[in-house]
Amino acid sequence: MTDRRIVFVVFDGFQPLDLTGPHEVFHSAGGYACEVVGTRAGPVRSVSGLVMEAAHGVDGLDPAGTDTLVVVGGQGVDRARQDADLVAWVAAAAAGARRVASVCSGVFLLAAAGLLEGRRVTTHWARAEQLAREHPGVRVDCDPIFVRDGRVWTSAGVTAGMDLALALVEDDLGRDAAHEVARRLVLFLRRPGGQSQFSVALWSRQPATDPVRAAVTAIHADPGARHDIAGLAAHAGLSPRHLQRRFTAELGVPPAAYVERVRVEAAQRALTDGDEPVDAIARRCGFVTAETLRRTFHRRLGVAPSDYRARFRSTAGPLGSLADCAEEGRTA
Known part of the structure; x- marks a missing residue:
């Protein structure tokens, strides 16, 4: 042949x-x-x-x-x-x-x-x-x-x-x-899994106005906080309905989806930076239970939190910043 x-x-x-x-x-x-x-x-x-x-x-x-x-x-x-x-x-x-x-x-x-x-x-x-x-x-x-x-x-x-x-x-x-x-x-x-597990994706545009920026800042400052639409609207100084529209228009994703992605990123960092138990990370990052964190990881990253930690935990120190990940990606 x-x-x-x-x-x-x-x-x-x-x-x-x-x-x-x-x-x-x-x-x-x-x-x-x-x-x-x-x-x-x-x-x-x-x-x-x-x-x-x-x-x-x-x-x-x-x-x-x-x-x-x-x-x-x-x-x-x-x-x-x-x-x-x-x-x-x-x-x-x-x-x-x-x-x-x-x-x-x-x-x-x-x-x-x-x-x-x-x-x-x-x-x-x-x-x-x-x-x-x-x-x-x-x-x-x-x-x-x-x-x-x-x-x-x-x-x-x-x-x-x-x-x-x-x-x-x-x-x-x-x-x-x-x-x-x-x-x-x-x-x-x-x-196992897809590309999402290997990097913090550049998945969102930057806010264009101060009210939406205030809501985004509150989310990143404490990913584990409740962050329902009423609370975010209070940070933004807008009505919940108005914030929902403005947030989605400026960032390309609705507030709830944005919050979940920020929480996933926070959990990714926690899993690779230290020895904190998965259930404790789930509570601190706003998922409440380890099972909710596991389901979210499987849906977004295609891997379980424990598998993610085993693959990507670094002995050289914490993960780089989002800007570092973006710069690394541009050289690929």
């Missing part, structure tokens, strides 16, 4: 793990012939300075015969998607490929090639809003680790490319083969 041909697309400023992670999964599975194509043949410098060798440039590789096209991401994608020759080659290769995939921000190159219109896709959580804004015909879901829509597969940031590659192997060779690769590489075959 002929090996399935996997073609990775790279460019200056690509994220190296977007390439090496999936490449290792396919190599471990066997039955795949992996090639790397760049804007030119020869050395291609990644965003971290690691230099990879592209065996082919788009001007010298026939796009026909590609089984699976995988476009990697990285900071350089914004320049790469302006490269008309690269975009045209991606479109041509995708036209004849059995499957098309992207890792992280590589989805922007697929979008530039006109491959995503009307499809559901994902990308790194920090770039999801930009993708939705620039491509309104694309349905962007920023939480899944990967998404399959027909023959187009897209994944979240960096290591999620390995989750995607395992899913592609399972699609080709079956669950047992994918499980064996996951076991060998010490990976989840199905990683």
